[in-house]
Amino acid sequence: MNTSPLKKIVCTALLAGLFPAAHAALKIGDTLPDLASFKLEGKLPATLKGKIVVVDFWASWCLPCAESFPVMDELQKKYGDRVVILAVNVDEKAVKMEKFLAKHPVSFTVVRDGSQKLVATVEPETMPTSFILDGEGKVKFLHTGFHGEETRKQYISEIDSLLK
């Protein structure tokens, strides 16, 4: 088949514009990248090894994130040292995160990915997205969005299963 160069250029341009780049999101079974290498703002826990970790990506402009915070706080208080809730904020401006936290005070660890490098590596599907990791840092459960009581029950059930 003889295809003109113009047709080839048009097809390539359309395909490049229409289809997003290959999705490389963190998924179940993967290991979370080393957080220390991403220059996150805020203090990371001394060690995550051997602990169940809930890594939650959130933003101040995301309403379901605000709904999820009391549940995350409840989980942190319920499980204490056995579970680390690590909320990674992806706001471009720190002041927005600070205002949000002043309105929604929490007891768990919050860090900010101001450069958005970690979130770009993890590529969460939506805001919020949370990953539940086992003691070896492997993703065991993944939650996209927050759906109130249904999600709360899932968190408890999944954390309990990992603690057994």
Next chain:
Amino acid sequence: MKRIAMILSATIILAVTSGCVNVKPWQREHLADYTMQPDRDPLRTSQAEHIWFSREEASGGSGVGGGGCGCN
């Protein structure tokens, strides 16, 4: 002449299609802003729906779940 037209067409197509971007879920702050909500003015929304109903003999079907942030 044909060659110039081809190059020009290719340039235009590349310029236009390269404008297509996918806004990542963590970059939707501006889309989530209150001013981006099409139904932020209840009076205007009510008037628009009345006009729609009068002209089309149909109503509803104009709302969508969630906000501009595409959360949840």
